[in-house]
Amino acid sequence: MTDYLAHKPVMVNEVAELLVYEARGIYVDGTAGSGGHLSFFAGNYPEAMFVGVDIDPEAVQFLLNKFAGATNVRILRGNYADLPELLQGMGIAKVHGVLLDLGISTHQALSAERGFSIKNPGPLDMRFSADQKVTAYQLVNKLSEDQLAEILYKYGEEPKARKISKAVVEARKMKPLETTDELANLVVRTVGYSRGRIHPATRVFQALRIATNQELENLEEALPRLLGVLREGGRLAVISYHSLEDRIVKQFFKTWEEEGQGVRLTKKVIKPSLEEINDNPSSRSAKLRVFMKGVGGSEK
Ligand SMILES: C[S@@+](CC[C@H](N)C(=O)[O-])C[C@H]1O[C@@H](n2cnc3c(N)ncnc32)[C@H](O)[C@@H]1O
Known part of the structure; x- marks a missing residue:
């Protein structure tokens, strides 16, 4: 049985502080999962609009139910690498921010039938979506x-x-x-x-x-496309849990800054506090990096 409530969102305050800079902006959670970050954002920034995307149809069904009554949340199924096309389908060209919280959510990790779990016997599947x-x-x-x-x-x-x-x-x-x-x-x-x-x-x-799931290849392909959907002043925040993922994010952000495409808002990577790690041990390997597009711009 899948427990969506088991997932605790990581570094919500830190992410919100760096990502949500315009109260009436449009923001995308590209890996919405159990909607932990999304709930926090939607509740704290009622005038902004949030688009939640997930590749996993089960997660999307859960999110559709969870946010059925929310006027400032839209849910879509898809790969975050396809965000330009997904947004185009909604008539949106540019957004103020995108969050990626990479890896797997607790509900997926515990689900026997999805084959991610060491402890709950199931088929050796591990796909985020049956389309793969x-x-x-x-x-x-x-x-x-x-x-x-x-x-x-x-x-x-x-x-x-x-x-x-x-x-x-x-x-x-x-x-x-x-x-x-x-x-x-x-x-x-x-x-x-x-x-x-x-x-x-x-x-x-x-x-x-x-x-x-070809997760690293997907991330490498996606990052430039996500930069492309940001407006000037827009932010891309990525939480990674694996050193190779973090290396990819770090390298892209550094290169973009050198190319004059914007600035890193996290020169030093942000990690969860000891208090958060105690409360949620799964957060211990998390690393947050945020990039702001454009040098001083804040097009609205
Ligand atoms: C760590 S969880 C996100 C949890 C979420 N931030 C929350 O607070 O509930 C990662 C999610 O990313 C989704 N995911 C993985 N690869 C994806 C991709 N390429 N495109 C969209 N979603 C993806 C997974 O299905 C999973 O639900």
């Missing part, structure tokens, strides 16, 4: 040992990537690995499990999710 062709099952059962090891090492920073991919290739000679628990148990048998440490398959699951 490749599933984690295909990666686990069809890639060569080297290809699999590269994914685990690159996207999961898994030091035992080679040992695990060798074990996967051995195991699937008998029969394909079909479920999350088959894979998680195989990782435990291969590398061991020390009490008190994170589950040894955590990095493997993260790597497969990133590869299945």
